[in-house]
Amino acid sequence: MNTLIDPPKNPITYARVTEDVIRMLDKPSAKWWALFIPTLMFVGLGASCFIYQVTTGLGVAGYRHPVFWGVYITDFVFWVGIAHSGTLISAILFLFRARFRMSIYRIAEGMTVFAVLTAGLFPIIHLGRPWNFLWLIPYPNSRELWVNFKSPLVWDVFAVTTYLTVSSVFFLIGMIPDIAAVRDKVKETPRKIIYTILSFGWKGSNWEWLHYTRAYLFFAALATPLVLSVHSVVSWDFAMGNVPGWHTTIFPPYFVAGAIFSGLAMVITLTIPIRKIFSLEDYITLDNYDGMSKLIILTSCIVGYAYGTEFIMAWYSGSPYEWGQFVYRATGDYALFYWTMVICNCIVPIALWFKKVRRNIKALFIISILINVGMWFERFNIIVISLSHEFDPGAWGVYKISFVEAGITIGSFAWFFMFFLIFVKTLPSISIAEIKETLPVPKKGGH
Amino acid sequence: MNQGVLGIYSYVDLVIDAVHKLKRAGYGDLKVFSPAPNHEIEEAIDLPESPIRFFTLFGGLFGATCGFAFTILTSLAYPIAVSAKPIVSIPPYIVIVFELTILFGALFTFMGLIINSLLRNRAPVTLYDERFTDDKFGIMVVCPRDNIDKVEEILNSTGAEEIKFDKA
Numbered sequence A: 001m002n003t004l005i006d007p008p009k010n011p012i013t014y015a016r017v018t019e020d021v022i023r024m025l026d027k028p029s030a031k032w033w034a035l036f037i038p039t040l041m042f043v044g045l046g047a048s049c050f051i052y053q054v055t056t057g058l059g060v061a062g063y064r065h066p067v068f069w070g071v072y073i074t075d076f077v078f079w080v081g082i083a084h085s086g087t088l089i090s091a092i093l094f095l096f097r098a099r100f101r102m103s104i105y106r107i108a109e110g111m112t113v114f115a116v117l118t119a120g121l122f123p124i125i126h127l128g129r130p131w132n133f134l135w136l137i138p139y140p141n142s143r144e145l146w147v148n149f150k151s152p153l154v155w156d157v158f159a160v161t162t163y164l165t166v167s168s169v170f171f172l173i174g175m176i177p178d179i180a181a182v183r184d185k186v187k188e189t190p191r192k193i194i195y196t197i198l199s200f201g202w203k204g205s206n207w208e209w210l211h212y213t214r215a216y217l218f219f220a221a222l223a224t225p226l227v228l229s230v231h232s233v234v235s236w237d238f239a240m241g242n243v244p245g246w247h248t249t250i251f252p253p254y255f256v257a258g259a260i261f262s263g264l265a266m267v268i269t270l271t272i273p274i275r276k277i278f279s280l281e282d283y284i285t286l287d288n289y290d291g292m293s294k295l296i297i298l299t300s301c302i303v304g305y306a307y308g309t310e311f312i313m314a315w316y317s318g319s320p321y322e323w324g325q326f327v328y329r330a331t332g333d334y335a336l337f338y339w340t341m342v343i344c345n346c347i348v349p350i351a352l353w354f355k356k357v358r359r360n361i362k363a364l365f366i367i368s369i370l371i372n373v374g375m376w377f378e379r380f381n382i383i384v385i386s387l388s389h390e391f392d393p394g395a396w397g398v399y400k401i402s403f404v405e406a407g408i409t410i411g412s413f414a415w416f417f418m419f420f421l422i423f424v425k426t427l428p429s430i431s432i433a434e435i436k437e438t439l440p441v442p443k444k445g446g447h
Numbered sequence B: 001m002n003q004g005v006l007g008i009y010s011y012v013d014l015v016i017d018a019v020h021k022l023k024r025a026g027y028g029d030l031k032v033f034s035p036a037p038n039h040e041i042e043e044a045i046d047l048p049e050s051p052i053r054f055f056t057l058f059g060g061l062f063g064a065t066c067g068f069a070f071t072i073l074t075s076l077a078y079p080i081a082v083s084a085k086p087i088v089s090i091p092p093y094i095v096i097v098f099e100l101t102i103l104f105g106a107l108f109t110f111m112g113l114i115i116n117s118l119l120r121n122r123a124p125v126t127l128y129d130e131r132f133t134d135d136k137f138g139i140m141v142v143c144p145r146d147n148i149d150k151v152e153e154i155l156n157s158t159g160a161e162e163i164k165f166d167k168a
Helices: A014-023 A030-056 A071-095 A105-125 A130-136 A152-185 A189-198 A206-239 A251-277 A286-317 A320-331 A335-353 A361-388 A403-426 A432-438 B012-024 B039-045 B052-077 B090-119 B145-157
Strands: B002-009 B030-033 B137-144 B162-165
Touching (some): A071 A105, A071 A403, A105 A152, A105 A251, A105 A403, A130 A152, A152 A189, A152 B090, A206 B052, A286 A320, A286 A335, B002 B012, B012 B039, B052 B090, B145 B162
Antiparallel strands (some): B030 B137
16 A cells, blocks of 8 residues: 555645655755765765876786786676666566655666766776777777677677666656756746756646657666666676686576665665655655565575575586685685675575564665675675686685775765765656656545 | 637646537647646547657667667678687677667657657647646647637636636
């Protein structure tokens, strides 16, 4: 039962929805600045680390034989994964008509766009000569050379740029009617002009709604296979390589489930403070969290099952390199990271089987952060441990995270939160039109 | 000479009633404004299917064609054998084809939306009320100037709270 329909003391009406959402766009409060300024400082930290790395060379990034894909690629996979649940909530749950998505989908979609923006930086940061990143993109050039379309890295470029484009367009289209609502409410001239441009002249006539709802449906139908393809393609960056621990066919579903798992946790981490700061308890309800928690349980089980499958397959393959890799993961130099991952991703989410936990905001906040930590380590384990322990014992080695990598990773989180903080103050972060769609329609004759 | 009349309502059932009455009286050229999509209004007006689906289909097919053409032609333009695979190897190209199908499908859908709903079928600015994105509904009727009184009467009798006229 959706609590939006239960008559509370102060019932949600069409007018109240508009007012409540537009109130979020008021002048930033001291609390907002208190979050925004430190965020900018950490972005600065990341940027300085990057400048140091570019001027000094990739050696400061902790790359040493045999590990040349480290924290940056971990961050890339992590942030692409975070992006996924936004599309899950906005597109897949839209196709399934899941009502609990309504009030959180805009925030989740924004998260998708900002997470892909963050992810897209890492392959470039990871380059020794980042100014040559455009060589990844096929374009006519004087050498008449084209990219190698048989390489998973080129697939990645296509998948991630398509994902960024489609999710940004989806995000902006979904916002058109709401921006029109803001346009019609704000009085100050500069803001009015900006919202008028962004609203594309939306008037809310039945023709516009007809085309809009159709287009939205097609977008959802296109975004659904896209989101499944993106993390599959990212997983092929590894699975196509002949490295023990990477070369396996379970990677695509395993990565997609993990992506949705971590992304849902990030939605919870982000919405809990927003709900509190803007008093959105009537919109983002415990039912929303309950629904998301159930999806977390599902994806946690899939991820846990994949961890088990990896072990079984390594043993059953009869390959000493494959089996050696997995024994090394659980008992070797990085065992602490491995078990952190297992505890955060498989053991902690068991708490969500209990309804009391699913409806307890504090517990959810802690669990969601632990899941994010666990999922970051999952990517780290897959990438770094596999490379540390390949075929030849003489070529084994241990990787240490450098302060430059740590700084850029912290900076990437700040970069993501910076966009998010700007977003909640400039654009309607709850869908006005979709919330209105779930409300009882105002009728004179009763309903 | 035609002129527009706009009636503003607070309740959907009154709007639907008015739409039916206007249609029966022969005023089929109308637009209904609402803060959220509403199936009852859609049924009452009985619009044809949106042509956006053709944009999506065309975009998808165009993207797929581009994907095949791009990968195959560039491979042939500078033939170089990579890891003993054929110069044109379709399976890896399918990934590019898939991504471009989605990309162009989505971009053409966006274009279809802009063309159909934001460029065509736009309501005149004079007959728009800022409350339509908040909590009010509206019906805009375009009728011969001589029939304005009759339209106004129908709008009034169905409970319009305010009536505006096109200045043109």
